[in-house]
Amino acid sequence: MNRIPSSELVLNPDNSLYHLNLHPENIADTILTVGDPERVPRISKYFDRIELKVSKREYVTHTGYYGGKRLTVMSTGMGTDNIEVLMMELDALVNVDLVNRVAKPEQRSLNIIRVGTSGSLQPDIKVGDFLVSDYAVGLDALMFFYNLPNSPEEQQVAALLQEAAELPFTPYVVRGSQRLLEQVGHDMVRGNTLTSPGFYAPQGRRVRASLRLPRLIENLNQFRFLGDRRLTNFEMETAGYYAMGRILGHEVLSVNCILANRIENIFASNPDELVEKMIPIVLDRV
Numbered sequence: 001m002n003r004i005p006s007s008e009l010v011l012n013p014d015n016s017l018y019h020l021n022l023h024p025e026n027i028a029d030t031i032l033t034v035g036d037p038e039r040v041p042r043i044s045k046y047f048d049r050i051e052l053k054v055s056k057r058e059y060v061t062h063t064g065y066y067g068g069k070r071l072t073v074m075s076t077g078m079g080t081d082n083i084e085v086l087m088m089e090l091d092a093l094v095n096v097d098l099v100n101r102v103a104k105p106e107q108r109s110l111n112i113i114r115v116g117t118s119g120s121l122q123p124d125i126k127v128g129d130f131l132v133s134d135y136a137v138g139l140d141a142l143m144f145f146y147n148l149p150n151s152p153e154e155q156q157v158a159a160l161l162q163e164a165a166e167l168p169f170t171p172y173v174v175r176g177s178q179r180l181l182e183q184v185g186h187d188m189v190r191g192n193t194l195t196s197p198g199f200y201a202p203q204g205r206r207v208r209a210s211l212r213l214p215r216l217i218e219n220l221n222q223f224r225f226l227g228d229r230r231l232t233n234f235e236m237e238t239a240g241y242y243a244m245g246r247i248l249g250h251e252v253l254s255v256n257c258i259l260a261n262r263i264e265n266i267f268a269s270n271p272d273e274l275v276e277k278m279i280p281i282v283l284d285r286v
């Protein structure tokens with residue numbers, strides 16, 4: 001079996017993973033992820049017992065028990081570049097023999113649920129709604145570096161969207177875990193999420209800099225695919241999760257608390273309160 005060099009999979013002097021600072025025994029099979037490091041204690045405060053707290057850079061990890069079930073909650077910071085590091089290192093924790101530096105013969109699959117925030121692209125999806133992402137569309141460049149297995153439908157949607165939204169690149173389209181979607185999001189708004197490589201121009205926001213794609217929001221709002229499916233919301237990580245989950249063999253779902261309505265030009269005045277309502281709902285279902 002091929003030995004993975006120490007320059008490719010980097011460990012700290014205590015043999016923890018380079019960025020996450022974690023050992024294999026530190027994580028549960030079900031992991032809730034959040035962007036904001038301050039959201040980690042807002043979730044783990046519901047745990048009956050916390051067995052581990054570790055942090056490095058934007059990666060803050062708490063592992064503990066909720067209703068008898070072992071759970072990990074981790075922060076990632078913003079953007080799919082952070083999700084690539086997270087997913088590769090989580091996968092290494094469960095699927096690489098870190099002592100002998102070889103892939104384990106049996107692959108383990110994690111359940112990873114993003115508990116995030118998002119901006120709606122449709123007038124009927126309101127601030128305060130909870131939305132689960134069925135398909136995700138990546139507007140970032142991460143998948144130019146991996147071989148993402150795509151269905152013919154996903155490839156077709158990517159090509160149609162490139163044309164309809166006048167994008168100077170081909171986006172990637174990838175579906176999330178249907179099992180987790182039913183388990184966690186059965187009564188939430190079912191949406192299709194755009195993952196942008198930024199909060200401002202890549203989500204059509206204009207402050208001082210002029211936009212290269214001034215019709216972005218209008219084009220995305222009107223796009224229909226695979227029957228009458230719509231694009232519903234903007235955020236900055238989901239497509240990276242879904243793509244890396246598919247590549248590495250993990251189940252991934254993105255749950256979004258809607259904080260903005262970009263068609264009605266509204267942003268929540270109480271974002272923390274809205275997110276707070278979503279946390280126990282997700283915890284009870286994972």
Ligand SMILES: O=P(O)(O)O[C@H]1O[C@H](CO)[C@@H](O)[C@H]1O
Pocket residue numbers: 034035036077078079115116117118199235236237
């Ligand atoms: O609230 P989180 O989980 O960070 O998610 C959203 O909020 C951030 C932008 O404000 C981006 O990370 C976006 O994806």
Ligand SMILES: O=c1cc[nH]c(=O)[nH]1
Pocket residue numbers: 117118119120199203234235236259260
């Ligand atoms: O509009 C929004 C709100 C939250 N997060 C985003 O990325 N965009």
